Amino acid sequence: MKLYYSPGACSLAAHIVARECGIPIALEKVDLATKRTQSGVDFFSINPKGNVPTLELDDGTILTEGPAILQFLADSAPEAELAPAHESMARYRLQEWLAFINSDVHKSYSPLFNPATPAEVRAERQAALGKYYAWLEEILTPQAWLLGNHFSAADAYLFTVTNWAPHVGVDLSHLPALTAFQQRVASRPHVRAALVAEGLVGG
Template sequence: MKLYFIPFACSLATRIAIEEAELDAEFVQVLPGGRLPDGRPFSAISPMGYVPAMETAGGLALTEGPAVLTYIADLAAEGVLAPAPYTEERYQMMRWLNFISTELHKAVFAPLMSSAPPEGAKAWARALAAKRFDLLSARLDGSDYLLNSFSVADAYLLSVLNWCEYAGVPIADWPVLLGWRSRMRKRPSVALAMATEMPLREAA
């Protein structure tokens, strides 16, 4: 399978999941301007032009982070990246993936990291941040993971919280989240994924 990625974008979560489960994958970097290394436009793979996008060994083209992460989780051995289907924990995973995607990634971070946001968008996003960070902080207080054990939801949350400094979100105001992010960055799959993408980001 192939994962199309931009260094330190939300596609980092999929790389972490692939490393954690020790799966084989080819990684294709989407270059500035939405081009692929072979010169094709990335929109030929991802109609909206965004990562993550995957091509599976069976020929499935898949976009949307929560769907891509769940696909990878289902390729991994049971319990490595996700709770078993039909369990209550599985629905909690879907809840957190959706929360991170809609309430954090798109509602808070996308406007704060936009280079040309509509007037008032950044103030609106900042106003939303506190309640969402409070909820996460309450969940992770005394717990190492969003679920009972590591899952793709943690990989996605870590990837989004990596953007706090760039977006101007004062993560230190939530010491539980700051501590969780530091511990998560030391997890071998996370450390490896970040170390792989760091030079690519610096060169981009």
């Protein structure tokens, strides 16, 4: 399989999950400004939406959208237990978390990366993220992970988007449980390996 990614973008979550699951994947970096892959291919010819992550399966099938890719990878290695069993309530909780992170947290960050975003929109999105993270602080205070005591694909996704906070002026220093969560994820060997591979930390 091949993962099309951009360093530190939301594709990092899929990269982490693949490594946590022991799934060998080739990495192809995408320049999101030019929409060209590292090998010089027009990325739109691979994914017409032009977004990472994009996963190319061994048979050439293309899978897009982060939550779908995270679930696919986790289900490809059930022994890693990054996704609960099908039809269990825990499975629906995973989907609930992935949907929340994708539609609320992730999308609140998007306008903050755009220098053309008006100040009032920027302030509104920062306030929204403040509320989301205050709630997540309550969730993570009594438990290590979003689903309780076991690391899941949702934790990889939350870690990835929360890493963007210092780059867009979102202060999380007053949230000790969330800060500890970020440190806990970052200390996992497979997570560190993904960060090193993407050039986000030193080897």
